[in-house]
Amino acid sequence: MQQCKDCNSELPDHAIVCPVCAALVYRAELQESIAKAAAFSDAGDFVAARDTWRAALRYLPEGSKQSRIIGENIEALNKKIPASANASPKQDTQGSAGKKVGIFVAAGLFLWKFKIIFAFILTKGKLLLLGFTKASTFLSLILSLGVYWSVFGWQLAVGVLIGLYLHEMGHVLALKHYGIPASAPMFIPGFGAYVRLHEHPANAVENARVGLAGPSFGLAVALICYAIFSASGTPILAALARITAWINLFNLLPFWQLDGNRGLMALTRRERILLVVVMVGTFVVTHEGLLLIIALVAGFRAFAADHAEKTDGFTLYQFAGLIVALGFLTSIEVPLMAPGKP
Numbered sequence: 169m170q171q172c173k174d175c176n177s178e179l180p181d182h183a184i185v186c187p188v189c190a191a192l193v194y195r196a197e198l199q200e201s202i203a204k205a206a207a208f209s210d211a212g213d214f215v216a217a218r219d220t221w222r223a224a225l226r227y228l229p230e231g232s233k234q235s236r237i238i239g240e241n242i243e244a245l246n247k248k249i250p251a252s253a254n255a256s257p258k259q260d261t262q263g264s265a266g267k268k269v270g271i272f273v274a275a276g277l278f279l280w281k282f283k284i285i286f287a288f289i290l291t292k293g294k295l296l297l298l299g300f301t302k303a304s305t306f307l308s309l310i311l312s313l314g315v316y317w318s319v320f321g322w323q324l325a326v327g328v329l330i331g332l333y334l335h336e337m338g339h340v341l342a343l344k345h346y347g348i349p350a351s352a353p354m355f356i357p358g359f360g361a362y363v364r365l366h367e368h369p370a371n372a373v374e375n376a377r378v379g380l381a382g383p384s385f386g387l388a389v390a391l392i393c394y395a396i397f398s399a400s401g402t403p404i405l406a407a408l409a410r411i412t413a414w415i416n417l418f419n420l421l422p423f424w425q426l427d428g429n430r431g432l433m434a435l436t437r438r439e440r441i442l443l444v445v446v447m448v449g450t451f452v453v454t455h456e457g458l459l460l461i462i463a464l465v466a467g468f469r470a471f472a473a474d475h476a477e478k479t480d481g482f483t484l485y486q487f488a489g490l491i492v493a494l495g496f497l498t499s500i501e502v503p504l505m506a507p508g509k510p
Contacts, residue, residue, distance in 0.1 A: 184229050194227035201227070209245070218245040219347045222370055230368070239371035246346065246374065308355035309333070315357040323404050324411070331389045331412040332361045335419075338385030339363045342378045360415070372434040372476055376483045379430025383490050386416030390497050403503040413497035417458055420490060422466050432469055433476065434483045440470035446488045450495040459495050 170179045170193070177188040184193055192198060201224035208217035221242050228235040309329060316325035336353035340363055343350045349366040356362065369375040390412040397405035420428035432440060447463035450456075 184227065192227065198224055198227040205241075214245045214248045215347065218242050218249065221245070222347060222367060225367070225370060236371075239374075242370040243373055305352045305354060308357075308361075312355040312357040312361075324407065327393070327404070327408040328411060328415075329355070331386060331408070331415065334389050335382045335386040335416060336361045336363050338381040338383075339378055342381035346374055346378065348374075348378070373480055373483070376431045376434035376480065379427040380483065380486050380490065382427050383416040383419055383494070384486070386412055386419070387490060387493055387497075390416065390494070394497060394500065401503075406500060406502045409497055410500055410502055413494045414458065416490075417456070417462070417494040417498055420487070420494070421462050422469050428462065428466075428487075431483055431487045432466065433474065434480045435476055435487075436479050437470055437475045439479060439484045440466060440475060443484060443487055443491070444470060447491055450492050454495045454499040456495050456498045458498070459491070462491075 170183070171177065172179055172186040172189060172191060172193065173195075174191040175186065175189040177186060179186060179193060185191070186193060201220055205217045205220040205224065208214075208220055221238050225235055225238055228238070312329060313325055316328055319325075320328070332355065333353055340350055340353065343363070343365065346369065348369060351364040351366070353361050353363055369378055390409045393405045393409035393412065396402070397409060419426050420431070422428040422432040432443075435443065444463050444467045447459055447466060451459035451463060
């Protein structure tokens, strides 16, 4: 068993702080990492500096003052790293015509603000296939396909799984941008998919970027399905657009480990209240009940003590844009499909 270098007390396995004298167990390693990070910063190698700071976090207890300071350093370095490496993602009757216009207006405003989504897909799209090179991803995909096929039929099953995969790849590519190692997407038959992080984001802003990257990619999938449906009239594409939008909207629920909770942690109390106003307004227009549930939870969280101290306008705009665009897409009308026809 390892012993504390300060008081010679025996240390439990995986201890970071001595339970007797409160000394840092890996103080020397921490100091070495700090020196290396400073040297990389001085040399202008901000990626290496950020990754070295991130590695130093493993020597500190989570939530400690020192870890928060390092998190701020990482955030500052992220702003100096070129955005080209970013993996954040970049859409009858008079009433139905108005709803269609509303969908494209809401999505258009979102994508104009976050046009890097489609720019990334066009220039770096080959990285989206990265997950299929992993046997675990492919095998879990096949198992999930069998489950969804038996319930929805093969066309909806394939479409839903593609949407889930791209949602998770949004997380993976955002993590890749921030230098955070993670697993390839894994599917859980009947429950969706997930990505396992090997390190935690260094701060709330980083966590929000990673969390909202998934729904942003999901929005892109839903918009593509809806655009092709609008041009072709194929009912199954309208169904896929609506289902994909609903799944991603559900993920914006600010609760537990869902993406909405990760996004909300980067917002101040005032920003959370503004976001609730957007949620309620979108509910009034679309009548999507899920929005009301999300707004109620977010309203409660607006007065919680875990709100951010510094404003983060990017996360607010991104979160609000996702709420509006996905909310409209969940309200589109799906034409009835004739038996045996897609």
